[in-house]
Every structure is written in C-alpha cells, then in structure tokens.
Amino acid sequence: MSPSLAALSAADGADFPGLPSGARLVVKRWGRGLPVPCLNASGHGSGDFVGLAERLDSDFEPIAVDQPGMNWSPPDRSAGLAPGKAGGLAPLDGAARFVIGHMESFFRADKRGAVWFFAAVAAHCRFVVLSGWPARAHRVRFVAAGRDLAPMLANAWTGLGGPVRDLRALAPRLTLPFWLDLARPKAAVAHMPVHRVALFQRRHGAFREDPGAFVATFRTLVVNVQSRRLA
Incomplete structure (x- = not known):
C-alpha cells in the first residue's frame, strides 16, 4: 500500500473482522459508550472520523471501517459489496x-x-x-x-x-428514525415516516467540515430517539 493511502486510515490493523463473503475489514474503535457505526465514502477511510471520535469522547463508541480495497482492508473479490451502485433517493x-x-x-x-x-x-x-x-x-x-x-x-x-435501482419507492417503508444532513431530494425525504433534516454550513460532510455543530445536533438526536420523541 502507498504511504498516501495508509495516511487516510486511522486503523492499526489490530481489529480485523471477517464478512460472510470471506472478505476481511480493518476496523478502528474509540471509546466504550453507545456504538456508532461510521461508514466512509469511496476514496476515504477510517481516518475521516478521528475528529468526530474526539468530540464524542466517552459517551459513544465510534466504529470506523476501511472499505474493501481501501487503506488496510484487502479487496473483496465477491459480488457482495458494490459501493456507488445503489440508485438512492435521487x-x-x-x-x-x-x-x-x-x-x-x-x-x-x-x-x-x-x-x-x-x-x-x-x-x-x-x-x-x-x-x-x-x-x-x-x-x-x-x-x-x-x-x-x-x-x-x-x-x-x-x-x-x-x-x-431507484430506491425512492422504499422511502415510505423506512420505519426507523432517519437523520439527514442533506435536504435533497426533498420529495423522497418527505415520504420517510420518521425523519429530520439538519442544515449545516458545509456541503459534503458536516462531521468533518462543521464538527461542532454536527456533534451538538447528533447528541440531541440521540436523546430524542432514546426518549422516543423522534419515533
């Protein structure tokens, strides 16, 4: 692996769980509180979440993953993972x-x-x-x-x-609470039974670009979900 790719990861290779497909993932964990799975976009890595983990401190346990073929995780040769191939809500x-x-x-x-x-x-x-x-x-x-x-x-x-596959028709069936930091596409979001949209100053990843506001909103969301005020 090139040093530049290794620098995008926060993992040290100690936590190396397997998937049903046989692929293995490198995972980085912080803290010992409420587990918070953190999935990075294509071309990024577990290092995306260092700042978020530091701000969440001991109340949460952020769990960040290096995707297959990215940073310390070896490629997945199966057809089980296909980043970027879901139609999404747009x-x-x-x-x-x-x-x-x-x-x-x-x-x-x-x-x-x-x-x-x-x-x-x-x-x-x-x-x-x-x-x-x-x-x-x-x-x-x-x-x-x-x-x-x-x-x-x-x-x-x-x-x-x-x-x-266009996933917009599935939106009304999403019964778990959804928090979206991106308001587009509004039509699909509006059909989610339980949702909240938050707007931040930055456009791509508020947890990196506007971390203070993101963490404050995230903590409020968790409290509301746990107390069923967002159910």
Missing part, C-alpha cells in the same frame, strides 16, 4: 448524468496524463468535499493520495451512472 435525470459523466472524466484525467490533475484535485477538495477549516489536515492527506485514489473514484462515478 432520480437519474439528465442533470445527474451530466455531473456523473463530468466527474468520471475528471478522475480518469490522471491516467490520460493531464498535467492539471493534481491542482484540480486540490481545488476540488478545497471548495467541494473538504472545504471547512476543521477538515484542512484531512484535506492535505486526501490531496496527497489523489493519484492513488483516481481509479477508484472514477469507477465509483461510473457505477453511479450505470444500471441502478
């Missing part, structure tokens, strides 16, 4: 296809030898995916790993534009 309309095609081409540019790629990744991180000041240290690590991550991210965007 329709795959013309605008979505345009963005997907643009992002796929962007992350394949390094393989084509584009001299601007590294600078473009830095700008993408600075203004889109890791834009907040609290995320600056992770942004540096992500940019350093840009060329190693490019094939993975290109494939993830390809999967989003391929044959997908």
Whole structure:
C-alpha cells in the first residue's frame, strides 16, 4: 500500500473482522459508550472520523471501517459489496448524468496524463468535499493520495451512472428514525415516516467540515430517539 493511502486510515490493523463473503475489514474503535457505526465514502477511510471520535469522547463508541480495497482492508473479490451502485433517493435525470459523466472524466484525467490533475484535485477538495477549516489536515492527506485514489473514484462515478435501482419507492417503508444532513431530494425525504433534516454550513460532510455543530445536533438526536420523541 502507498504511504498516501495508509495516511487516510486511522486503523492499526489490530481489529480485523471477517464478512460472510470471506472478505476481511480493518476496523478502528474509540471509546466504550453507545456504538456508532461510521461508514466512509469511496476514496476515504477510517481516518475521516478521528475528529468526530474526539468530540464524542466517552459517551459513544465510534466504529470506523476501511472499505474493501481501501487503506488496510484487502479487496473483496465477491459480488457482495458494490459501493456507488445503489440508485438512492435521487432520480437519474439528465442533470445527474451530466455531473456523473463530468466527474468520471475528471478522475480518469490522471491516467490520460493531464498535467492539471493534481491542482484540480486540490481545488476540488478545497471548495467541494473538504472545504471547512476543521477538515484542512484531512484535506492535505486526501490531496496527497489523489493519484492513488483516481481509479477508484472514477469507477465509483461510473457505477453511479450505470444500471441502478431507484430506491425512492422504499422511502415510505423506512420505519426507523432517519437523520439527514442533506435536504435533497426533498420529495423522497418527505415520504420517510420518521425523519429530520439538519442544515449545516458545509456541503459534503458536516462531521468533518462543521464538527461542532454536527456533534451538538447528533447528541440531541440521540436523546430524542432514546426518549422516543423522534419515533
């Protein structure tokens, strides 16, 4: 593994559970309180959640995973995991296809030898995916790993534009409480029986970019769920 990819992980390799498919995952745990599973996006790692874990302190036990093929977790050769291939709650309309095609081409540019790629990744991180000041240290690590991550991210965007299953019809059947820090698409969210939408200053990952507000809202949500005020 390249040092730049290793830097995106918080795991030390000690916790290495297996999956039914035979794949193995590296897991990082903090604290000894209420378990909080933390799943990172494609191209990220368990290191995304270091700041969140520090703010949650002993009340919770954040459990972060390096996805198969990412950082310390070996690739999963089965068909059991396919990140980016669920249709989700947004329709795959013309605008979505345009963005997907643009992002796929962007992350394949390094393989084509584009001299601007590294600078473009830095700008993408600075203004889109890791834009907040609290995320600056992770942004540096992500940019350093840009060329190693490019094939993975290109494939993830390809999967989003391929044959997908539209999950919007399932929204009314989600009976567990859902907390969303992204209000789009509003029509699908509105059909979730038990939901709450929170808006933060940053656009991509408030737990990294606006951690103080995120943790405060998260703690309130947990109290409300436990007391059945969000049921």
